[in-house]
Amino acid sequence: MQIPDVSQVVEIAATSLSSGRYNVVVVYTIHLYEWLISLEEEVSLIHRARWNAIKIAYLFSRYYPLLLFPLHMWSWLGNHDHHTCDKVTRVLYCLLIPFPFSAQTIIMLRTYAFTGRRKSILAILCVAAAAILGLEVWIFGTDFTLSEELFLLYNETGCFAEDRYAQANVFVYRPAYHAAGLFLAIFFFDSICISLIVGYCFWEPNVRCRLAKTFVEQGFAAFLIMSVLNITSAAFYFISARQWNGISLPYALILPNVVACRLILTLRRTVLPTETQELRQHSHIVRNAIERLELDHIP
Template identity: 25%
Template sequence: MVTETEYSNSAIAAGKSLQLLAYIYTSMATFWAYEYICSLQQEWTFLHRSRWTKVKVLYILTRYVPFLLLITNLYTCFVPDDNPSKCRTWVNIGSGFSIILGICSQSFFILRTCALWNNNRIVVVSMLLVSIAFVVTSISISFAASATAPFATSHIPGIAGCYQVMSNIQLFIPFLLYFALALGLMALTLIRAIKSWRTTNGRLYVVLLKHNISYYACGLLFSVTNIVTSLLLHYAYHAMLHDLQFIVLAILATSMHRHLWQMDLHTHVSDANVRFLLSEFSTPDRMAEYLVPWGEV
């Protein structure tokens, strides 16, 4: 057993933080595998029966990139490596997967928000510009911080993994941007819901709004949590929930998409409420491109 006389308090605290990080990543992988197995039948039905579109490709990326992210994280946590340069490489790979996952899962709801606004030109252009600025800024901050900050490993035997020694200010900015983006999308969804609630009461419309609000609320909660941990905690503790946010949001985005697809699959377009609902999302000429693909992709 390691005692304080053998190692400094700082070394023991760093080792404990790496152990906790390994437990969290293991729990994340277990949870992801369990959720995937439980939804395997729905997954196969969706992939087999839905037609190929851009949104289906987006779904596949959102669904399967977490496997790569979890494999990278587990390797970093459990394979002993005292080389800081190699550790930096693996952390950058994991950060790349996290960014891809965050972009893909958020893209679902950016598209839905634009559809709710009937593809209003101002809303679409604004969402596009804000999203590009968000992605570029997040990537720049994440990789710039990784390139300049040193990495440290534990010298205690039996504890693998490494953590990034960096200024806390660099860690919380991407999550602050994510918080602002999610808050803006939620505001647009609520404004649209208030404006059209009396005239549009279709079940598909209601489910779409509930999905959006639930997703944004979860994203806001995780973002606040990660901002707080990034500012207040040290060692590996400050990053212990970073990837958990993207994993959970990916699960929500894909499961909500399958749910909407199943609803649309059993909805008859001849229904008057559905016809009115479809018209709320798009003009008649573009109806099939936006709402119907949410059921067909």
């Protein structure tokens, strides 16, 4: 365990606050921008589609962060006294639980649908998802506690919480093993999903169609992005340098939702033709019909 001197504590606290606040603004801006540029496509492919589990999961994954994250920005970007943060931190961190889990739900549902809707696969995925949800409830609901050292340095600051194990003693810096374990568990869950998809494509050659190819390509790209986020977050929590703990948390919470929603839109676009594609198909049908009529009238 490392016990820093006062100057190190001040430097670490300043670095943590500035980097944490910049990252919060950046990640929400990315999510907002991606939603705006996808809105027209989302309306045609999602809002106008019939209700099912994927549509519900998509809408929740898209709009829950958009609506709830400003509350967290208020708590992290503003300067609040200890009494205020002590009252709101537990609630705000509990509200973080659906952020990563909603993205995992989309990946789970797509994996189940793509692998033939087999009950055995669904059972495996549900057990793994339940374990992930239990870890998230424990970490964000009970294990994360208010960072007391910030209020010893500043009378008012952002309402940041930290892994309880990492701050068992104020100013004694230790790795945040609990939080790191959560992101490794999410990585293993994603690995199970992508392994099932690749395995199904290998054993079922009949699924090698346009949709299957798109899903494998886009699904693998989504897996790589989420894996980088989760492994990076776990690595930062494993080290004892406190200024890096939680620096990637906003990205690991928000960007998987962005990636999952983009995956759904790509698959819907592959399955459902756009207005332009429909017009081309109709024109092709009309031309073929006219050619047949002309041929029928030729003596």
